[in-house]
Amino acid sequence: MNSTDSIRVEMQDGLAILSLAQPARGNPFDGQFARDFKQVAAGLLDSDKLRAVLLRADGANFSFGGDLKVFYPARDQLPPLVREWTSDLHMGLQRFWRLPVPVVTAVQGFAMGGGVALLAGCDVVMAGASTRIGSAFAQLGFSCDSGSSVTLTSRMGMARARRFVLLAEMLDSEEAMRAGLVDKVVADAQLQDEALALARKLAAGPTVAYGETKRLFMQAGAAQLEAQLEDEALTLARVSATADAQEGIAAQVEKRKPAFQGR
Amino acid sequence: MNSTDSIRVEMQDGLAILSLAQPARGNPFDGQFARDFKQVAAGLLDSDKLRAVLLRADGANFSFGGDLKVFYPARDQLPPLVREWTSDLHMGLQRFWRLPVPVVTAVQGFAMGGGVALLAGCDVVMAGASTRIGSAFAQLGFSCDSGSSVTLTSRMGMARARRFVLLAEMLDSEEAMRAGLVDKVVADAQLQDEALALARKLAAGPTVAYGETKRLFMQAGAAQLEAQLEDEALTLARVSATADAQEGIAAQVEKRKPAFQGR
Amino acid sequence: MNSTDSIRVEMQDGLAILSLAQPARGNPFDGQFARDFKQVAAGLLDSDKLRAVLLRADGANFSFGGDLKVFYPARDQLPPLVREWTSDLHMGLQRFWRLPVPVVTAVQGFAMGGGVALLAGCDVVMAGASTRIGSAFAQLGFSCDSGSSVTLTSRMGMARARRFVLLAEMLDSEEAMRAGLVDKVVADAQLQDEALALARKLAAGPTVAYGETKRLFMQAGAAQLEAQLEDEALTLARVSATADAQEGIAAQVEKRKPAFQGR
Numbered sequence: 001m002n003s004t005d006s007i008r009v010e011m012q013d014g015l016a017i018l019s020l021a022q023p024a025r026g027n028p029f030d031g032q033f034a035r036d037f038k039q040v041a042a043g044l045l046d047s048d049k050l051r052a053v054l055l056r057a058d059g060a061n062f063s064f065g066g067d068l069k070v071f072y073p074a075r076d077q078l079p080p081l082v083r084e085w086t087s088d089l090h091m092g093l094q095r096f097w098r099l100p101v102p103v104v105t106a107v108q109g110f111a112m113g114g115g116v117a118l119l120a121g122c123d124v125v126m127a128g129a130s131t132r133i134g135s136a137f138a139q140l141g142f143s144c145d146s147g148s149s150v151t152l153t154s155r156m157g158m159a160r161a162r163r164f165v166l167l168a169e170m171l172d173s174e175e176a177m178r179a180g181l182v183d184k185v186v187a188d189a190q191l192q193d194e195a196l197a198l199a200r201k202l203a204a205g206p207t208v209a210y211g212e213t214k215r216l217f218m219q220a221g222a223a224q225l226e227a228q229l230e231d232e233a234l235t236l237a238r239v240s241a242t243a244d245a246q247e248g249i250a251a252q253v254e255k256r257k258p259a260f261q262g263r
Numbered sequence: 264m265n266s267t268d269s270i271r272v273e274m275q276d277g278l279a280i281l282s283l284a285q286p287a288r289g290n291p292f293d294g295q296f297a298r299d300f301k302q303v304a305a306g307l308l309d310s311d312k313l314r315a316v317l318l319r320a321d322g323a324n325f326s327f328g329g330d331l332k333v334f335y336p337a338r339d340q341l342p343p344l345v346r347e348w349t350s351d352l353h354m355g356l357q358r359f360w361r362l363p364v365p366v367v368t369a370v371q372g373f374a375m376g377g378g379v380a381l382l383a384g385c386d387v388v389m390a391g392a393s394t395r396i397g398s399a400f401a402q403l404g405f406s407c408d409s410g411s412s413v414t415l416t417s418r419m420g421m422a423r424a425r426r427f428v429l430l431a432e433m434l435d436s437e438e439a440m441r442a443g444l445v446d447k448v449v450a451d452a453q454l455q456d457e458a459l460a461l462a463r464k465l466a467a468g469p470t471v472a473y474g475e476t477k478r479l480f481m482q483a484g485a486a487q488l489e490a491q492l493e494d495e496a497l498t499l500a501r502v503s504a505t506a507d508a509q510e511g512i513a514a515q516v517e518k519r520k521p522a523f524q525g526r
Numbered sequence: 527m528n529s530t531d532s533i534r535v536e537m538q539d540g541l542a543i544l545s546l547a548q549p550a551r552g553n554p555f556d557g558q559f560a561r562d563f564k565q566v567a568a569g570l571l572d573s574d575k576l577r578a579v580l581l582r583a584d585g586a587n588f589s590f591g592g593d594l595k596v597f598y599p600a601r602d603q604l605p606p607l608v609r610e611w612t613s614d615l616h617m618g619l620q621r622f623w624r625l626p627v628p629v630v631t632a633v634q635g636f637a638m639g640g641g642v643a644l645l646a647g648c649d650v651v652m653a654g655a656s657t658r659i660g661s662a663f664a665q666l667g668f669s670c671d672s673g674s675s676v677t678l679t680s681r682m683g684m685a686r687a688r689r690f691v692l693l694a695e696m697l698d699s700e701e702a703m704r705a706g707l708v709d710k711v712v713a714d715a716q717l718q719d720e721a722l723a724l725a726r727k728l729a730a731g732p733t734v735a736y737g738e739t740k741r742l743f744m745q746a747g748a749a750q751l752e753a754q755l756e757d758e759a760l761t762l763a764r765v766s767a768t769a770d771a772q773e774g775i776a777a778q779v780e781k782r783k784p785a786f787q788g789r
Contacts, residue, residue, distance in 0.1 A: 072516045078503035086496035094489050102692055120685075123692055141469035141511030141523060143476050143502045145495040149483040155685040159383075159418040162480040163446055166365055166386055166465070166473055183689055202692075206667035210692055213669050217688040220675040222485045222748045226620050232671040233612035239669045240604035248667030253598045260667060335779045341766035349759035357752050404732035404774030404786060406739050406765045408758040412746040422646075422681040425743040426709055429628055429649055429728070429736055485748045 001043040004036035008058075009043070014051030014262060015203040016044055017196075023059020028067035029114040029146070034085045038092035045095055051262045052203035054195060055105040055122060065113020065136055086145060089114070093147050097121040098218070100211025102202040106195035108188065112136045117146035120155050120181060123214065126195045127173045128188035133181060134170035154221075155180040206244035207262035264306040267299035271321075272306070277314030277525060278466040279307055280459075286322020291330035292377040292409070297348045301355035308358055314525045315466035317458060318368040318385060328376020328399055349408060352377070356410050360384040361481070363474025365465040369458035371451065375399045380409035383418050383444060386477065389458045390436045391451035396444060397433035417484075418443040469507035470525035527569040530562035534584075535569070540577030540788060541729040542570055543722075549585020554593035555640040555672070560611045564618035571621055577788045578729035580721060581631040581648060591639020591662055612671060615640070619673050623647040624744070626737025628728040632721035634714065638662045643672035646681050646707060649740065652721045653699045654714035659707060660696035680747075681706040732770035733788035 001016065003009045006027075008019040018040060020027035027033075044050055057063060074081055096103075105122040113136040119125050127133070135152075137144045144152075144165050152161035156179050163169070164179070176182040186194050202210070212235045220228055239245055244260045251258035264279065266272045269290075271282040281303060283290035290296075307313055320326060337344055359366075368385040376399040382388050390396070398415075400407045407415075407428050415424035419442050426432070427442070439445040449457050465473070475498045483491055502508055507523045514521035527542065529535045532553075534545040544566060546553035553559075570576055583589060600607055622629075631648040639662040645651050653659070661678075663670045670678075670691050678687035682705050689695070690705070702708040712720050728736070738761045746754055765771055770786045777784035 068512055068516050071512045075509045075512050078508065079500040082500040082503045083496065086492075086499070090492040090496055094492055097488065123685075124689060138469060138472055138476065139511060139521070140515060141472050141502070141505060141507035141509075141521070143472045143495070143498050144479060145499045147488065147492050147495065149476075149479040149495060150486070150488050150491050153480065153483045155683065157418065157420055157443060157683055158480055158484055159386075160443060161483075162477065163387060165476050165480070180683060180686060206664060209664055209667050209669045213664065213675075213691050214688065216670060216675040217679065217684055217691070218488070220679045220687075221684055222487075223676070224748075225623065225673065225676050225744070228676050229612075229616040229620055229673050232669070232673065232675060233609065233616055235669050236612070236671045237605040237608040239667070240608045242667060244667035245604065246601045246667075248665060249594055249597045249601050252666060253594050258665070258667070331775055331779050334775045338772045338775050341771065342763040345763040345766045346759065349755075349762070353755040353759055357755055360751065401732060401735055401739065402774060402784070403778060404735050404765070404768060404770035404772075404784070406735045406758070406761050407742060408762045410751065410755050410758065412739075412742040412758060413749070413751050413754050416743065416746045420681065420683055420706060421743055421747055422649075423706060424746075425740065426650060428739050428743070481751070485750075 001040070001047055004039060006033045006036045007040050009040060013203065014049055015054060015199055016047070016050055017054045017056065020057035020063055023057070023061070025067070026061055026064035027057050027059065027115070029063065029065050029089065030067040030070050031085050034088035034092065037096070038088040041092040041095040044099055050101050051207045052101050052199050053099065053103040054199035055103060056192065056195065057108065061109030062107045062111040062119065063115030064110060065115045089146060093118065093121065097147070100214065101207055102205070102210050104195055104199040104202065106191050107131050107133070107182070108191055110134070114146035117144070117148035117151055120151035121147060124198060125181065125183045126191060126198070127176060127182040127185050128191040129173050129185055130188050131173045131176070132170055133176045135165045135168055137165055138168040152181070204260060206242070206248060206260045208242045208244060209239050212239055264303070264310055267302060269296045269299045270303050272303060276466065277312055278317060278462055279310070279313055280317045280319065283320035283326060286320070286324070288330070289324055289327035290320050290322065290378070292326065292328050292352065293330040293333050294348050297351035297355065300359070301351040304355040304358040307362055313364050314470045315364050315462050316362065316366040317462035318366060319455065319458065320371065324372030325370045325374040325382065326378030327373060328378045352409060356381065356384065360410070363477065364470055365468070365473050367458055367462040367465065369454050370394050370396070370445070371454055373397070377409035380407070380411035380414055383414035384410060387461060388444065388446045389454060389461070390439065390445040390448050391454040392436050392448055393451050394436045394439070395433055396439045398428045398431055400428055401431040415444070467523060469505070469511060469523045471505045471507060472502050475502055527566070527573055530565060532559045532562045533566050535566060539729065540575055541580060541725055542573070542576055543580045543582065546583035546589060549583070549587070551593070552587055552590035553583050553585065553641070555589065555591050555615065556593040556596050557611050560615035560618065563622070564614040567618040567621040570625055576627050577733045578627050578725050579625065579629040580725035581629060582718065582721065583634065587635030588633045588637040588645065589641030590636060591641045615672060619644065619647065623673070626740065627733055628731070628736050630721055630725040630728065632717050633657050633659070633708070634717055636660070640672035643670070643674035643677055646677035647673060650724060651707065651709045652717060652724070653702060653708040653711050654717040655699050655711055656714050657699045657702070658696055659702045661691045661694055663691055664694040678707070730786060732768070732774060732786045734768045734770060735765050738765055
């Protein structure tokens with residue numbers, strides 16, 4: 001899988017490390033980033049060796065979201081620009097969030113706008129103690145995009161998420177954790193190491209089970225109980241035939257550590 | 264827009280202030296209130312100058328909910344009465360909650376039964392420190408109405424909301440905030456001023472963006488990810504053409520305060 | 527209603543007390559338990575005297591979930607076994623969770639895997655202070671079943687529930703309460719008495735109202751606001767004609783304790 005101008009991709013034993021790579025510009029969401037993100041997400045889906053993803057950012061800040069310096073000169077003709085950017089970005093996001101492997105993200109400094117939507121869709125969000133997470137949409141006169149109505153709701157509940165966006169709230173790391181937006185707050189200096197360690201651990205886990213679990217939860221909220229129970233049952237029947245499930249049971253009974261292979 | 268017997272309506276520069284106006288009776292939910300609320304909600308929807316709503320109550324208490332003094336003498340023939348009241352009240356509630364402007368509510372004293380359902384559907388719920396919020400339905404042998412199964416779930420999550428109603432819990436203001444039912448607790452003496460200040464601030468905000476954001480979140484929980492992403496994209500394309508979005512971007516880049524016009 | 531090998535059933539004045547009755551084996555989920563649970567759930571649905579359920583467990587632990595000692599020797603031919611067990615267990619669970627009466631559960635010691643899914647679907651979860659609740663699925667290389675994608679989501683929200691399963695987290699009682707998985711933590715020595723007292727109180731409550739309230743909340747998350755409002759209205763019209771609703775109103779106005787009959 002290739003790096004792009006705005007996203008550096010490194011593969012380490014089944015773990016894909018994606019780094020937002022434009023720190024001098026604040027890792028902005030713009031047309032180039034949208035195209036790059038769509039390409040990278042497609043590449044991850046096509047990679048049959050993939051077992052986990054770590055999403056991180058170079059520099060002092062995770063992302064300031066949409067790039068106002070691009071919007072400003074074009075501000076009287078934004079609709080075509082918005083439709084073009086989102087046609088790439090949203091396609092990338094839906095494929096990224098539906099990746100059948102665990103996704104960990106490390107968030108430092110400021111995370112704003114589309115950056116918040118992106119991190120909120122990850123499976124485990126780790127933030128440095130000094131991280132600040134803000135919904136910038138309303139202060140620009142914008143409605144929310146980048147899937148934030150879905151990913152914020154999945155983390156904070158509907159009413160809390162709606163308030164976060166309507167009031168353009170800015171949360172510190174502890175507030176974000178209490179609201180459900182962040183899973184774990186660590187010392188700033190430990191953030192990259194701890195996120196990498198967790199991502200590596202998940203990359204050595206039972207990949208098929210992780211992927212099916214993600215899929216089941218993503219559809220659970222809107223599903224009928226009976227349909228969801230049956231999906232769980234037939235899914236577990238498939239998963240129970242994997243080498244990893246057999247190893248998991250054997251290791252537990254034999255009181256040893258399982259060696260999962262991701263299949 | 265006209266006041267009614269049970270609801271006083273005042274317009275202040277795009278802000279509609281609704282006051283439950285029967286404090287001596289505890290601002291009850293009855294047939295008259297249901298008719299009045301339906302009429303007021305319809306009037307708000309028809310008002311093209313509307314930019315925000317503040318819902319408040321005269322007197323010591325927000326509302327005791329359904330008026331038992333009316334139910335009591337009619338208690339062996341309630342079904343037609345319930346169907347009549349809800350035909351007005353529920354029509355009013357669905358139009359009120361779908362208003363395309365931010366709605367702030369100030370809650371003092373007791374809020375019970377239908378009163379809880381009503382406040383829970385507002386975008387920002389501010390409560391005085393001594394406020395107590397209770398679900399009275401079960402202790403009357405009633406199932407829940409007034410949309411409480413939807414609005415309580417959107418704030419507390421399904422299991423917590425169901426418990427609140429089944430156990431007819433009474434929460435103090437801090438418990439209600441921890442449960443998600445209240446957004447902010449303020450000193451009793453500051454409640455009306457702080458709620459009015461927030462409502463005025465929102466009435467001076469980017470109204471179209473607020474309205475579309477509310478709509479997106481109201482449908483997010485039950486929506487498919489891909490459909491929701493596309494709705495967000497096409498919505499933002501429309502919103503980005505508003506005067507407020509152009510002003511928002513310009514103000515941010517020019518490092519000045521935006522002057523939104525609500526269009 | 528009859529007891530089975532793995533579940534003891536006692537009826538006390540409309541309260542069904544179900545006890546997981548294989549403490550020496552850790553109250554496992556296996557083929558026999560699945561058949562027993564399906565039979566017991568069907569019996570509860572058919573019982574017209576039922577007014578509440580208490581689900582508890584004999585011994586030091588609530589349940590260790592799936593029985594690895596059965597899986598281990600059969601581990602290279604699990605899919606048919608999983609399909610058979612879930613065909614009984616999931617049918618039992620969907621009928622159990624849709625029982626039209628309140629269900630209280632008392633959880634002590636360890637609750638793992640399917641045991642967590644089961645308790646999470648109950649209306650009120652009481653846990654002893656030393657209780658530990660863990661999602662064991664991922665460490666076995668299993669995807670989640672027993673309805674856990676639905677019941678955990680209804681209690682913790684989607685993202686928190688997904689993390690609980692992906693990371694195979696083990697929560698102590700306070701962590702579980704903060705996450706929404708447990709409703710109340712009590713001293714270990716008080717657990718059985720307090721859960722029984724609450725279940726008895728609910729068994730003396732307005733059963734029809736409780737049942738309809740449960741039904742409304744179970745469908746609320748995925749429902750359209752307008753459809754849900756109308757269901758609430760027509761439901762309350764029916765419920766308001768019950769003897770318990772008339773008694774509830776009368777008792778409130780006459781300032782006495784209501785005597786509900788469950789009809």
